[in-house]
Amino acid sequence: MKKKVLPVIVAILLILVIGGCALGKVLLDKYSYSKEEADWNEFYQVSENDRSAIILQNEMVEEQALIKDGVCYFDLATVHKYMNEVFYADMTENLLLYATPTEVIRTTFGETAYTTTEGTQEAGYVISFADGDNVYVAADYVKLFTNYSYECYDRHVQVNTEWGIRQVAQLKKDTAVRLRGGVKSPILTQAVKGDTLEILEQMETWSKVKTADAVIGYVENKRLGEITEETETPVTDYQAPEYTSLTADSKICLGWHSIGGVAGNDTLYSMVSGTKGMNVIAPTWFSMTDENGAFRSFATAGYVTTAHQMGLQVWGVLDNFNYANENGISISTLNMLSSTTARQNLVKNVTDTAMGLGLDGINVDFEQLSSDCGPHYVEFLRELSIECRNKGLVLSIDNYVPFNFNDYYRLDIQGEVADYVIIMGYDEHWHGSKDPGSVASISYVSDGLDRTLQEVPANKVVNALPFYTILWKTEGTDVTDEYITMRNEADFMSKAGVSAEWDEVTCQNYAEWTSGSVNYQIWLEDAESIAVKLNMMTTKNIGGVAVWRLGYGTQAAWELINAYLQ
Known part of the structure; x- marks a missing residue:
């Protein structure tokens, strides 16, 4: 009997030993620490x-x-x-x-x-x-x-661009920093007892850490000492540059003086007559003539002298379209601005001309720029701002109402390098757009200023008001339009035999009528609409007002502007 039982016992013991070995191997495989090293090139x-x-x-x-x-x-x-x-x-x-x-x-x-x-x-x-x-x-x-x-x-x-408070802990014993949390994860590097690790994220049993040589991986929490806070040391060998500005202590009031030739300077008196509170006049004198940095000028020193005697600063306007339009030619602003030689020629030429004339500033009006022109335009503004700053010239820049599709004009950078950022608060609907609507509804202007103020200091922001409106004519599917100046609106409405009613949505007087097969629509810019815009501008505490253009306004509008400036 004993002889029969003994083999059975031995067999059972062998089975238990083999099973125990297998279980031990499973447990060892599961809980032992892997010595596999991660591939750094892959990591x-x-x-x-x-x-x-x-x-x-x-x-x-x-x-x-x-x-x-x-x-x-x-x-x-x-x-x-x-x-x-x-x-x-x-x-x-x-x-x-x-x-x-x-x-x-x-x-x-x-x-x-x-x-x-x-x-x-x-x-x-x-x-x-x-x-x-x-x-x-x-x-x-x-x-x-x-x-x-x-x-x-x-x-x-390792690159750092900001510094603050970080959490750190010292290692209690030598350990491996692993690719992921888990004992089977490959090893990135070895850390030794006493090393200080930055704690990036702490989980239940593992923490994401960064070593002194900027290796980011995971260690077990039980290997870490007490977690404390440490203030990071910022860069000490850098000093931020200071951009000085020539902004005025009080609000500016700029009027653009449209001049199509040297003889246009003779209209200075008539353009200024009737204005109230205007302290800056901006004659449209300078316009690009080629892609090498040249421009044509209608300027005269006598105009500057006379304007100064009237108590007006003179900011000469530099544009990229009038000469080309007048002569029916194509001049690539992109080609000019992307050439350092041409760009710096233009900067030197226009600032030297401004100094020679005794100008107080330069007003840049570059329009219809493509997105690929954006970086070159910004560099132009930076370089122009340097010469203006060094020569004591006020630099102002004209801009469309900002949207995401024209953000390459970079109002944030303009707000840093320029003295004034002028928002042309009109062209919500524009001549030739075939889309009847207001030139400048209150929400369009107000929202545009809010977006501007997110990027530009308020004292540098100037809103430009339109002293005109557009009469829209729709006949079937054909839409045409014509400009009507503010000073001529009342006469036009009287002759048309129609009256306008206040529209709360646009905050403008609106009229619509039909004559024959033509439907007419007009959103008026008048004293009432201007008053609403000025009140809105007052609440935003911006740097001033501009008007397009001199000769278009009414006495009532100028009285409102003068009150706004006070």
Whole structure:
């Protein structure tokens, strides 16, 4: 009997041993710590030896740095997106420019030196270079003009553009920093007892951390000591530039004086007569004539002298359309502004002309710009602002009512570099649009100013009022229109034999009538509509008012403007 039982017992014991071994292996596989190391090239998504991932604050971004000859470079798009958008590249003239409030600093692609007003400065490394359509800029050169820090490591570059309070903890014992939370996750790096880790996110048993060399991974909470707060040390070797402005202490009132030739200067007295409170006159004198930076001028020094005697500042208007329209030719603003030589020619020519005439300022009216012209237009404004600032000229810039489709005019940058940002608070419906409607309803103007004030200091914002309206004529599907000036509206309505009624939606007097097969519509700009707009402007406490144009207004409108200025 014993002989029969013994083999059974042995078999059972063997089964238990084998089962125990199997269970132990399962438990070991489940709970033991993996020693597998993560592939850093895969983790940092770096496929080339000269590329490094960028860790911006505590996140890896899709862009990468380039390491060349031991120097860290960022492509210009990355610099613009994360660090500093003032850098400007001219791919034709192989230039990298940087506009400060007082000068344009330049360097040529492939060079190790840059030029300032103090002369040539040697950097000791290639500052920038072009590779196809990309421009790369040395991280150290960016740092000369930017409030940021960077540190290069084996496969990544840590970039910081802001500093605050962070949570940290010291390791209680040596441990692996893993790709994900879990003992089976591959190891990114090893950390030792006493290392300080930044705690990015704390979970139940694991925490997302960043090591001193900017490796972001996970460690077990039981390895961490007490979590405390630490104030990050910001950059101390950067000082932000100061943009000074020539804004007035009181509201400005600007009137555009439309001048189509030198003889038009003789209308100064008649245009000023009847105005009330106007302190700036802006004659439409200067207009681009080619793509090389030249412009035509109807200006005379006598006009300036007379205007000054009337107590008026004179801001000469520079536009990009009148000469071309007058002569039926095409002049590409994009071609002119994208050429550094042409652009800086225009800046020098117009500011030198302004100084020679004794002007008080320049008013820029560049219209119908395409989106691809945006960066070049902004660079033009930066460079023009430098010359105006250095020469004591007021710089004002005319703009459409802002929407997302014209945001490349960059009101935020204009608000920084210019003295006044003028919103042309009209053209809600415009001549030739074949879309009958108000030229400037109250919501259109008010909402446009609200969007402007999100980007421009209130004391720099000026709203331009239309001293005209549009008569719309609809016959079948054909829509035509004609301008009617404010001063002629009453006479027109009387002759048409119609009267208008107040429309609360647009805050304008509106009339509609039919004559024969033609339907007429008109939204009047008159004393009542102007009063509502001025009241709205008062509540927003903006920097002043402008009118398009002199000669169109009524005494009642000017009385309201004068009261607004008080």
